Amino acid sequence: MQNNFISTPNTPSAALPTKRVGRFYLSERIGMGSNGAVYRGHDPVIDRDVAIKIFSAGNNAADKKQREQQFINEARAAGRLSHPNIVTIFDASSEGGTAFIAMEFLQGKDLRHLLAEGKQFDIIETTNLIQKVAEALAYAHANGVIHRDIKPANIFVLPNQHPKVVDFGIARAPNRVLDETREQAHTLFNNNILGTPNYMSPEQANGKQVNALTDVYSLGTVMYEMLTGQKPFQSQDVDKLLQQIVSKVAKYPSEVRPSIPDSLSKIVMKAMQKDPAARYESAAELSLALEKFLERDKKLKRKRQKQGDESSNYRDDEDKQPSSWLSWLAVAFAVAGVAAYFMHRF
Known part of the structure; x- marks a missing residue:
């Protein structure tokens, strides 16, 4: 089904x-x-x-x-x-x-299930999907909504690879009804209510107040996993995992998989900076960085295609040259033959 x-x-x-x-x-x-x-x-x-x-x-x-x-x-x-x-x-x-x-x-599956089933997104598929999610988060933030639980399970992927952000249960919004005092007391250190460990921002892991940049960090971890096939931080012990998120720096995606461009690897790592002030200033800025990467990739592919076409034309010209020389040789032999005939006759 x-x-x-x-x-x-x-x-x-x-x-x-x-x-x-x-x-x-x-x-x-x-x-x-x-x-x-x-x-x-x-x-x-x-x-x-x-x-x-x-x-x-x-x-x-x-x-x-x-x-x-x-x-x-x-x-x-x-x-x-x-x-x-x-x-x-x-x-x-x-x-x-x-x-x-x-x-x-919605028809499709959430990203968590796709990854669990072994689905491998290539670099461009990953960048396209994350760029669209970043754009959606930028829109949500502009309307006063911070999701606070961005993770593969909350990114639904349609058959055409079109993503949908879902489950705003712990989102912060202007008209929300959650009790702020009670909410602050129930961080992940207690009952794992406000977020999912592997994708939490350092400020979430520390039980601190968060802003829209917490979503930028979490989206960076999702992109990291899609590109490398592994989470940036891993531990069966929740406390150790949280300590890694707060203090440990993850390997660059390009270190895990050399096929990942350094420019894209840097985008992911900037989104995942421990200090919110060192991240992209907004989800909109992250979206723009991903758009620029995609545009550079398209230009590079067009350039390579053009060079390939020119190289092909050059080879074609070279292939044609032997027949051209043969034609000139044939004419030369013909002229020489005619000259020899008249010299012999007179």
């Missing part, structure tokens, strides 16, 4: 919690989100398929409240954004004790 938003390959069939929420009809479960299961639904008014994320409560009252806040926050944060590389929210409501978000139905 085709995997869809938010996809979990080989998701076992499960009984539907209800056949309908709001005006939407449910047909099958297609995956799991951070705060609930996702179902394939249908909007009878507009006659289109949608993905319906239904909120699932935690095990205790405090956990339930936090999950509910994150659920509402996801709807509010993503709902204020309209960008081709960000999942579109159609509706959000709570009816009959069931809270849900209706969003666009």
